[in-house]
Amino acid sequence: MSQPKGYSALQIALHWGVAALILFQLILGDDMSHAWRDFSKTGVAAMSLSVWAHIVVGVAILAFVLWRLVLRFTRGVPADPVGTTAKMALVAHWGHIGLYGLMLAVPLTGLIGWYGNQSLLVEAHGWLKPVLIVVILGHIAAALYHQFILKDGLLLRMKRPQN
Ligand code: HEM
Numbered sequence: 001m002s003q004p005k006g007y008s009a010l011q012i013a014l015h016w017g018v019a020a021l022i023l024f025q026l027i028l029g030d031d032m033s034h035a036w037r038d039f040s041k042t043g044v045a046a047m048s049l050s051v052w053a054h055i056v057v058g059v060a061i062l063a064f065v066l067w068r069l070v071l072r073f074t075r076g077v078p079a080d081p082v083g084t085t086a087k088m089a090l091v092a093h094w095g096h097i098g099l100y101g102l103m104l105a106v107p108l109t110g111l112i113g114w115y116g117n118q119s120l121l122v123e124a125h126g127w128l129k130p131v132l133i134v135v136i137l138g139h140i141a142a143a144l145y146h147q148f149i150l151k152d153g154l155l156l157r158m159k160r161p162q163n
């Protein structure tokens with residue numbers, strides 16, 4: 001498999017689509033917490049529109065992330081930008097592994113916890129929220145550092161598709 005020069009249009013669409021859906025979940029997760037608390041007390045889950053939205057969007061994120069991983073392994077991703085030091089490459093590599101790990105672990109703990117009535121997993125789902133936020137903020141800071149300090153045009157890679 002030869003290494004592509006950039007991300008494909010599909011990889012870019014999935015990157016921004018998943019980012020938007022994660023933002024939606026982080027902003028509107030509260031209703032799901034109330035539903036879980038009610039369910040724990042009464043044994044009955046009130047399935048409101050926002051509860052369904054949390055589940056459907058969460059499952060969509062899981063599916064899109066699996067699709068992204070398939071694309072990473074079949075099509076590949078571009079090499080690090082010119083000038084990347086070994087230390088920066090290592091941080092980026094582990095940062096991306098962390099993002100993928102969290103993008104899988106968060107919906108999976110939610111799904112198995114909710115449908116399997118496993119309160120420990122639902123708790124883990126809640127603990128992962130601040131971890132996900134910190135890793136995403138680190139990722140955004142890194143992208144902005146490339147854009148405005150290193151000025152290597154990294155952001156363009158997630159904007160303009162290339163073969
Ligand atoms: C929920 C939010 C986000 C998540 C989970 C996320 C996740 C990822 C992941 C896993 C990659 C690795 C490439 C891939 O496999 O697609 C990536 C690449 C990238 N992301 Fe994000 N991202 C998010 C938001 C953002 C934002 C807001 C920006 C811009 C400020 C951004 C800029 C980039 C850039 C420029 C790359 C390419 C890096 C490279 O080519 O090495 N991302 N993102």
Ligand code: HEM
Nearest residue numbers: 025026029030032033036058059061106107110111114126
């Ligand atoms: C990437 C996808 C997902 C994200 C980013 C996400 C995010 C969140 C957030 C931010 C909360 C509020 C937690 C708090 O403020 O303490 C929450 C709660 C919850 N989510 Fe998700 N969620 C996702 C997928 C799912 C899925 C697929 C399910 C399956 C049913 C689910 C089930 C739950 C449950 C049961 C709660 C209540 C947890 C509690 O209050 O202890 N989530 N989620």
